[in-house]
Amino acid sequence: MLNRRQILGVGAASAALVSTNAWTKTTNMGLPEAALMETAATQPPLHPSTGPDYQPVVTLNGWTLPHRMNNGVKELHLVAEPVEREMAEGMTAYLWGYNGQSTGPTIEAVEGDRVRIFVTNKLPEHTSVHWHGMILPSGMDGVVGLSHPGIPPGKTFVYEFDLVKSGTFMYHPHADEMVQMAMGMMGMFIVHPRDPAFMPVDRDFLIMLNAFDIDPGSYVPKVMTMVDFNLWCWNSRLFPDIDPLVVNKHDRVRVRVGNLTMTNHPIHMHGYDFEVTCTDGGWVRPEARWPEVSIDIPVGAMRAYEFDAKYEGDWAIHCHKSHHTMNAMGHDIPTFIGVNKSDLTRKIRGLQPEYMPMGTAGMADMGEMEMPLPDNTVPMMSGWGPYGAIEMGGMFSVVKVREGLASDDYSDPGWFENPPGTQAYEWTGELPDLARAENARTTITPGRTRTKS
Numbered sequence: 110m111l112n113r114r115q116i117l118g119v120g121a122a123s124a125a126l127v128s129t130n131a132w133t134k135t136t137n138m139g140l141p142e143a144a145l146m147e148t149a150a151t152q153p154p155l156h157p158s159t160g161p162d163y164q165p166v167v168t169l170n171g172w173t174l175p176h177r178m179n180n181g182v183k184e185l186h187l188v189a190e191p192v193e194r195e196m197a198e199g200m201t202a203y204l205w206g207y208n209g210q211s212t213g214p215t216i217e218a219v220e221g222d223r224v225r226i227f228v229t230n231k232l233p234e235h236t237s238v239h240w241h242g243m244i245l246p247s248g249m250d251g252v253v254g255l256s257h258p259g260i261p262p263g264k265t266f267v268y269e270f271d272l273v274k275s276g277t278f279m280y281h282p283h284a285d286e287m288v289q290m291a292m293g294m295m296g297m298f299i300v301h302p303r304d305p306a307f308m309p310v311d312r313d314f315l316i317m318l319n320a321f322d323i324d325p326g327s328y329v330p331k332v333m334t335m336v337d338f339n340l341w342c343w344n345s346r347l348f349p350d351i352d353p354l355v356v357n358k359h360d361r362v363r364v365r366v367g368n369l370t371m372t373n374h375p376i377h378m379h380g381y382d383f384e385v386t387c388t389d390g391g392w393v394r395p396e397a398r399w400p401e402v403s404i405d406i407p408v409g410a411m412r413a414y415e416f417d418a419k420y421e422g423d424w425a426i427h428c429h430k431s432h433h434t435m436n437a438m439g440h441d442i443p444t445f446i447g448v449n450k451s452d453l454t455r456k457i458r459g460l461q462p463e464y465m466p467m468g469t470a471g472m473a474d475m476g477e478m479e480m481p482l483p484d485n486t487v488p489m490m491s492g493w494g495p496y497g498a499i500e501m502g503g504m505f506s507v508v509k510v511r512e513g514l515a516s517d518d519y520s521d522p523g524w525f526e527n528p529p530g531t532q533a534y535e536w537t538g539e540l541p542d543l544a545r546a547e548n549a550r551t552t553i554t555p556g557r558t559r560t561k562s
Contacts, residue, residue, distance in 0.1 A: 140227050140265065141177045143186040145209040149195045151352040153519065154313075161219050163301035166365070167519060168315045169354070169506070170346040174214035176224075182269075183224045185216060187238065189260075189282075189294065190231035196342065197350040197436070197487045202321065203328040204293035204345065205232060211345045212317045213280070213296030220275040220303040226268045228260060234285060235259030238268060240298060241279040242389040242411070245270040253284040260284075275302040276391055277365045277411045279317075291332040293345055295319060295369045308392060310415060311360035311516065316343045318406060318428075318504065320370040325437050326483035335371065341433040341503035348434070348505040349492025353521055354426065356418045357514035364426075365413040368406040374433065376412075377403040378508060380424035387413035403429055418510045423494075423525040428504035436487045436502035495524040 146152070152172035154165035159178060166173070176183045192206040207213030218224055230236050237259055239251035249270045253259040260266045278298040282289040297315055302308060319342050322334035343351050356362050363386070366376055384398045389411040404412050427434050482488065492499045499505075511522045 140229075141179075141184045141186045142175070143188045143208060143229070144175050144214070146172050146214065147209055149210075149346060149350070151519065153517065155217065157219075160222070161301070161303055162305045163217075163219065164310055164313050165217060166215060166297075166299050166313045166315045168215045168297070168344065169352050170344045170350075171210070171212060171315070172214050173217050174208065176218075179225070181223065183218055183222050184227070185224065186227045186229070187213065188229045188231060189236050189238075192293070194293065194345050195350075196321075196340065196345060197347040200347075200485050200487045201328065202293075202323055202330065202345070204321075204330065205289060206293050206345075207296060211293030211295075212319065213294070215296060215315060216280070216298045217301065218272055218299075219301050220272055222272045222300075224268075224270065224272060227265055228268065229265040230260040230262050232289075233262060235261050236282050236289060236294075237266075237284040238280050239283040240268070240270075241281060241409070242276070243270075243278050243298070243300075244273050251283050256283075272300045274391065275300045275307075277315075277367065277387060277389060277413055279367050279369065279389070279411065281369060288332045290369060291321070291330055291334070293319065293321070293330070297365070297367055299365075308386065309361070310363040312354075312356055313363045314354050314365065316364065316366045318343060318366065318368040318370055318374050319345060320372075321345075325486035328485060338370070339437055341370075341428065341435075343504055343506065347436050347487060348502050349499070351506040353507045353509045355514070355519045355522060356508060356510045357516070357518075358418055358421055358510055358512040360418045361415065362418055363413055363415045365411060366404075366406050367411040368408055371408060372430075373405050373407050374504065375403045375405045375429040376426070376504075377429045378416075378424065378426045380420055380422060380508070380510075381416045383414040383416040385412060386415045387411075421510050421512060421525065422527075424508040424510065425501075426506050426508050427501065434501045434503045434505045435489050436491065437489055 149170050151167060151170050154167050155173040155175065156165055157163060174185050174187070176185045178184070187207050189205070189207055190209075192204050192209055192211055194202050194204050194206065194211045196202050204211040226238070228238050235253065237251045237253045237257070240249070248256055249268050250256040251268070257266070278300065279295065280298050281295040295317060297317055299315070320338040321340045321342065322331040322338045323329070323340055324331075340347060354364070365387070367389075368374055382400050382402050384400060385404055386393050386398060401414065404414055406412050487502070489502060491502060509522055509525070514522070
């Protein structure tokens with residue numbers, strides 16, 4: 110993590126929002142350092158140095174924004190600015206974000222804290238920050254033209270309010286929202302319970318679901334796209350370059366998932382069932398929790414679930430919409446399953462010797478072939494496991510449960526070695542009789558009779 114001194118708007122020209130209905134210009138306002146992140150790797154959790162204790166969150170491929178204390182107030186500094194984000198190895202996107210990165214840094218505080226958040230605008234147009242799901246004064250809500258004027262380019266505003274409830278919240282602009290959110294401006298805001306004994310966990314992971322429409326070979330998202338996004342991301346990152354969720358066996362684990370895309374996402378985790386324990390509206394009472402193996406995350410919402418890490422292994426976690434686990438999706442590609450393309454292939458190779466026919470037997474071969482691609486894009490399916498191509502992309506990662514990890518160890522432990530007798534294998538012996546439907550009509554289950562009504 111690098112630090113840089115904020116150089117914009119700290120003198121008499123800086124405008125600051127200091128109450129719900131009053132605007133003032135400040136003189137010699139001392140801003141906290143604007144922390145900057147230039148790596149796409151998951152950063153270690155930021156443990157509290159003052160106040161109540163809590164288990165800090167781990168943001169996949171992200172980080173937590175440092176704060177300073179000023180007369181009992183937690184001060185933080187967000188800088189809205191153009192950023193370059195490595196979405197996967199070999200592909201960089203030109204986005205808008207905060208403090209050098211999209212998604213922006215995670216903000217962590219404690220229920221009852223008073224926070225003062227300086228927001229400096231380095232974008233070419235005005236912006237704001239809406240604190241999604243939080244209870245606060247109307248003038249701090251961040252809706253341009255309604256809550257307060259937009260933050261002009263080059264200016265710094267201050268948002269100041271008390272954190273009256275714990276939970277998982279989000280932040281994003283409510284200014285030219287279609288453009289600014291499509292360009293990657295969003296982040297998460299975690300408010301930990303004041304009582305460390307309330308809802309404790311050993312590991313706490315954070316995922317922001319976001320999506321972009323970026324043509325292969327280009328760098329800037331299309332901001333007018335409504336449904337046909339081609340890159341489905343976790344924290345502006347694509348598999349196989351989304352970091353794993355590393356867990357010590359027997360840990361109590363929480364996974365918080367926020368959704369600021371334009372569609373819902375059914376997040377499915379293999380190997381476990383879990384309980385939904387929190388929404389962006391608050392904590393779910395124990396008697397109201399329900400068991401799941403998949404949880405649908407609505408648009409503009411958050412869900413958190415918890416489980417006890419009993420089972421060692423490498424367990425997939427992904428969106429269950431199949432196109433959302435693919436990269437650089439093309440929506441106008443014809444289906445060639447069952448088509449004999451041998452004559453066509455021979456003719457095309459006369460002009461283009463490198464031509465590779467694909468799709469006649471499905472698309473799995475795309476995970477293994479290394480086809481020539483335009484600059485600055487990623488394969489539709491990529492990523493390798495211990496037994497070959499994983500054939501996934503986009504919203505996909507792995508929960509890696511291991512025994513004996515230190516409480517602060519989040520490093521990738523490598524691939525799990527399945528104990529003898531616990532892995533599927535090829536069978537070459539005699540097979541049982543095969544039952545098969547003989548026609549396409551609906552049949553009556555054997556042993557059942559119909560009664561007339």
